[in-house]
Every structure is written in C-alpha cells, then in structure tokens.
Amino acid sequence: MSEYYTPKEVSARFGLSLDTLRYYEREGLLGLVERAPGGQRRYRAHDVELLELVRCLRDTDMPIARLREFAELVREGDATIPRRLDVLETHEGRLAERIAELQRRQAAIRHKIDYYRSVLAASAATEGRVL
Template sequence: MADYYTPGEVARRFGLSLDTLRYYEKEGLLTEVERAPSGHRRYRADDVELLDLVRCLRDTDMPIARLRAFAELVRDGDHTVPQRVEALETHDAQLTERIAELRRRQQTIRDKIDYYRGVLAERRTEKQKEEVS
C-alpha cells in the first residue's frame, strides 16, 4: 500500500469528483490533508480509511452535521471509541427503520403493479371476447 495517495487516486477509488472530495475536506469530514513539498494535497492511508467510512455513512443518509461530529470523534483519539460506537448504533437503528419503511413502500408499489397487471389482463380478455363475437 502506498504511503500517500493523490486527490485523483482517492477520487477514482471512491467514484467521487475532486469537488466532492474538497467539499468533504471543507466540511471537516477528513483530517487536515497533508501537503507534499510541491504544495499538492496528498492523503495518508488513514485518510482513505476514514473516507471509506464517511462514504458509507453518507450513502446511508447520515446528515453532514452528524458526519462531522463523528469525524471529530475519530480525530480526538481512541478514548472516543465508546461515543463512536453509540453514534454508529444510533445510525444503524435509524437505517433499520428506514429500510423497513422502504420495504413497506416497495410492497405498496408491488401491490399496485399487480393491480394494474390485473386491469391489463381483464382488458385483454374483454378484447378477445369482442373479437370472437
């Protein structure tokens, strides 16, 4: 594993634009990104690991403010592990509720699909009866 990653490498790895990567930095979701002697930004393996978790949490709808608070806990050190566990458990519970809600909505959609298929089948049957007459 490389010691440092360029912004382009990190952006490609996570399917992000460079603007999104800079936004995450600006919002305090990543540690202060180091600079190479040339002045170019470079990411350490720890930055990439944190970004992987940030993306996971963001993709599961954790708000930026809570992401920032979580990232601050990470930066504050290992003594914050209990608070991190609590934050992740809370998010997991909210995600479980959201998934259940999505499953209920999916069932409503599937019921409507079945209903409309029934309507279409009935129309075909009526049309076939008309053609026989």
C-alpha cells in the first residue's frame, strides 16, 4: 500500500470530482495537503480517513460550517474528543429525526400507491379484465 495517494486516487475512491476535493481543502475540511517535490498534491492515510468521515457526515446533510468545526477539532488532537463526541451525537440525533420523517413520508406514498392500485383493480373488474 502506498504511503501517499494522488488526488485522482482519492477522488476515485470516494466518487468525488477533483473540483469537489479541492473545495473540501479550501473549506478547511482537510488539513494542509502535502506536495510532492514536483508540486503535485498528495494525501496521507490520515487525510483519507478524515475525508471518509467528512463524506459520511456530508452525505447525511451535516452543514459545511459544522464539518469545518469538526475537522478543526480532529486536527487539535485527542483533547477535543469530548467535543467531537458531542458534535457526532447531535448530528446522529438530527439524522434519526430525519430518518423517522422520511419513513412517515414513505408510508404516505405507500398508502397512495395502494389506493391507486385498488382504483385500477376496481376499474378493471368492472370492465371484465383481470390485472
């Protein structure tokens, strides 16, 4: 396994465009990215690990400002673990609420699908067809 990862390798691993990867860097979600002697950006394993968590949090709708705060806490070291835990627990609570809301919405959609199927079945029955 390589000690360094190229931007192309990292973007492919997470399904990100290179622009998105650079955006995450500009927004402070990653620390300063090292450069190869030729000037190309290169990522270490800890950059990739942090990016994996950043993607998870972003994919679950954590705002960029909160992500930046979390990434800064990570860079500050283990003394910030209680604060990081608070950020993650708060986010997990919001995520659980969102999932519950989506499940309620899904049930409403399922109800409407069942209703429309019953209307079609009744219509087919009166016309002598079987669905």
